Amino acid sequence: MNLTPTETAKRLKAPPLQGRGLGWGLSANSIADFHERARHMRNNPTEPEKRLWRNLSNGQLGGWKFRRQQVIGWFIADFVCPSAKLIVEVDGDTHDAEADAARDAVLAQRGYRVLHFTNDDVMRNVEGVKVAILQALERAESPHPNPSPEGEGLEKIEAQKMLGISLEGRVG
Numbered sequence: 404m405n406l407t408p409t410e411t412a413k414r415l416k417a418p419p420l421q422g423r424g425l426g427w428g429l430s431a432n433s434i435a436d437f438h439e440r441a442r443h444m445r446n447n448p449t450e451p452e453k454r455l456w457r458n459l460s461n462g463q464l465g466g467w468k469f470r471r472q473q474v475i476g477w478f479i480a481d482f483v484c485p486s487a488k489l490i491v492e493v494d495g496d497t498h499d500a501e502a503d504a505a506r507d508a509v510l511a512q513r514g515y516r517v518l519h520f521t522n523d524d525v526m527r528n529v530e531g532v533k534v535a536i537l538q539a540l541e542r543a544e545s546p547h548p549n550p551s552p553e554g555e556g557l558e559k560i561e562a563q564k565m566l567g568i569s570l571e572g573r574v575g
Contacts, residue, residue, distance in 0.1 A: 438474055440479065441473065442472075444472040448471070451522040454529055455525050458533055464533060464536060468486065470485065475510065476509070476513070478506055478509075483515075487540050487543035488514050489539055491518050492519045493520055493522060494519055494520070495522050518536060
């Protein structure tokens, strides 16, 4: 018998992750439900989402790769460019600005930047929306050109600068 991820999670009755890792404290059931909802949203996009996706998919915007209806913690982002940690939201008339601001603050703590556009922006001026997204992408912090061979990358470099020492050749 083949079970969907949601059915598997529900059968396991997995406990919450209790704040470890990037699970955002969600249970396996909740995570599976979010992924199922995101899949439904990908399969049933709004007209503005369809229009913007036609302009973002397959690296069409400056070679940047986007995903649509991506689960990030307990949120589902309309579009996300993982390499730039940029989220693009297409908001309808019923969006709650206060809830959006709270969500954006949580995502900012995780290193994401969020751009909001209205359905009307996308439908009437998709070229302007693309320019704004591209400008935000170009301002994205690029990864260090020579990451550490140990895989510690920018964290190691920042620690060295802060402490005024070199960590080269040290273990651990």
